[in-house]
Amino acid sequence: MLFSLDPRISRLELPESAPAPPDKAALDQFPTYEVFHQRKENTAYVYVGPVHAPEADVAFLFGKEQFSRRFPCTGMWVVPTEAIRVTEYGDDQQSVYDRLPLLPADVLAATDAAVTEAYDIFHLKKRGKAHTHVGQVQATSPEAALQAAKAAFGDQRPVVNVWVIRSTDLLRSDEADRDMWTTTPDKKYREAIAYKVQDRIDRFKQEG
Amino acid sequence: MYGSASTHDIPTQATTGLENEDPILLAEFEARIARGEKIEPTDWMPQLYRKQLTRMIEQHAHSEIIGSLPEGTWITRAPGFRRKMAQMAKVQDEVGHAQLLYSAAETLGKTREQMLSDLINGKSKYSNVFNYPTPTWADSNVISWLIDAGAIVNQMANAKGSYGPYCRALDRICAEEAFHLKYGHDAVVHMATGTPIQRKMMQEALNRWWPAIMTFFGPSDKMSTHTEILMRWKVKMATNDACRQQFLDMYVPKILEIGLTLPDANLRKNEDGVWEFSEPDWEDFKRVINGDGPCNAERIAVRRAAEENGAWVRRAMQQPKAQYVRPLA
Numbered sequence A: 001m002l003f004s005l006d007p008r009i010s011r012l013e014l015p016e017s018a019p020a021p022p023d024k025a026a027l028d029q030f031p032t033y034e035v036f037h038q039r040k041e042n043t044a045y046v047y048v049g050p051v052h053a054p055e056a057d058v059a060f061l062f063g064k065e066q067f068s069r070r071f072p073c074t075g076m077w078v079v080p081t082e083a084i085r086v087t088e089y090g091d092d093q094q095s096v097y098d099r100l101p102l103l104p105a106d107v108l109a110a111t112d113a114a115v116t117e118a119y120d121i122f123h124l125k126k127r128g129k130a131h132t133h134v135g136q137v138q139a140t141s142p143e144a145a146l147q148a149a150k151a152a153f154g155d156q157r158p159v160v161n162v163w164v165i166r167s168t169d170l171l172r173s174d175e176a177d178r179d180m181w182t183t184t185p186d187k188k189y190r191e192a193i194a195y196k197v198q199d200r201i202d203r204f205k206q207e208g
Numbered sequence B: 001m002y003g004s005a006s007t008h009d010i011p012t013q014a015t016t017g018l019e020n021e022d023p024i025l026l027a028e029f030e031a032r033i034a035r036g037e038k039i040e041p042t043d044w045m046p047q048l049y050r051k052q053l054t055r056m057i058e059q060h061a062h063s064e065i066i067g068s069l070p071e072g073t074w075i076t077r078a079p080g081f082r083r084k085m086a087q088m089a090k091v092q093d094e095v096g097h098a099q100l101l102y103s104a105a106e107t108l109g110k111t112r113e114q115m116l117s118d119l120i121n122g123k124s125k126y127s128n129v130f131n132y133p134t135p136t137w138a139d140s141n142v143i144s145w146l147i148d149a150g151a152i153v154n155q156m157a158n159a160k161g162s163y164g165p166y167c168r169a170l171d172r173i174c175a176e177e178a179f180h181l182k183y184g185h186d187a188v189v190h191m192a193t194g195t196p197i198q199r200k201m202m203q204e205a206l207n208r209w210w211p212a213i214m215t216f217f218g219p220s221d222k223m224s225t226h227t228e229i230l231m232r233w234k235v236k237m238a239t240n241d242a243c244r245q246q247f248l249d250m251y252v253p254k255i256l257e258i259g260l261t262l263p264d265a266n267l268r269k270n271e272d273g274v275w276e277f278s279e280p281d282w283e284d285f286k287r288v289i290n291g292d293g294p295c296n297a298e299r300i301a302v303r304r305a306a307e308e309n310g311a312w313v314r315r316a317m318q319q320p321k322a323q324y325v326r327p328l329a
């Protein structure tokens, strides 16, 4: 039996050594979702990172824990990674919209006639930074949404990369649940500023 | 915490493999880095870049998750409610860092399942300092302050590296580490300036940990072609020696000012401003990192038990039609 300095671990009665377990099965850690947060009221949603979760509700909880636990947050969106239409990446200073092939005229014409849906558009301004929400467009497909985004937001530069997400694919925090974001300031012991140790050091040196 | 990834990256290939890469793509890749632009996951990249970064970020992630164990063990026994809450918050942060880093590594093509398997199979390494125990609360405090301090030196450097997803994860991690450092310092100062028994306890813990701390940044880098290329590609941002010197510069004065001593008679700053010290026992380091340390078996056993105990929950939540998709960024 494994003896640990921590009695709780000794009580687990784990074997001292054991054959290596088999490799994990695919998706043991679940599919991926991408998370966006809003740091302050009335500011744009910004990409914060991925989480692994079995479904969107759980992804939301994991995202809340991972990305809003320590810093101010007033809202969060999650989306399955596979639901994001990604353009190619350009160089810093460029706009990928410049390289966007125009859809054939008949496709665009069909677009006008067909029923449109809302798409959310996110821009990456600089490599290494995070995608930021720039707004919504109405379109019949992600490709058409990209064209609409070019018309609506193409004058913003630089645009290194664009993400297009059908708005109904985003799970968004509810305005009615806003108080879920208000707990952070209570936990002062998680802030560097809560530790004022210099007085004690100075006193120690004086008494020295 | 522990971005000591450079530590265990002994290149396994003799050659860099660069002769097999497309010279035009390679030139574009290098030009991008030279311009100060970041690499994003869908960009072309040399095999060596992908391989080294995967290994480095994965080891960093493992170090966060294993590193949470020696401090986690003190949560229930932390002296006082406030310290218990803070210790718990710190440990939770470290596990969160592992989550961020696994995702960053995944964007390079290795699945999270494979990384976690390699950790519990013993195929992957993590920072060797966590193969040592924390017999007292003071030992936990030494980790909170000085191991985190060493990790911050590494992480601040790596945050300026060339790979976008790693930089994004590190920016977030570094912001959280500010609390760890202050919390750890506060705890050590409290003990070191306390009663004679507290002081003795802290000094003994520091004596136990100092040799491991001196190995934290890894052996002197041999200036091989690998090192040179990895520094040009901004995978490796500073040599192990440079990190160690920076750490000693920043923290030795802070250790001494609270009346603690360091168990190395040769430790001193010479006229050129360079720290001299007794060479760490690298043979012992090798022995421990290869499995023969005081806590290797416990760390892996605890991790395996956690994986096994959670397996039924993961199985129950499995969606039969789910598809694996790499995180985007």
Ligand SMILES: [Fe+2]
Binding pocket: B001, B002, B064, B093, B094, B097, B173
């Ligand atoms: Fe950490």
Ligand SMILES: [Fe+2]
Binding pocket: B001, B002, B067, B094, B143, B144, B147, B148, B151, B180
């Ligand atoms: Fe740490």
Ligand SMILES: [Fe+2]
Binding pocket: B001, B002, B094, B148, B177, B180
């Ligand atoms: Fe930390």
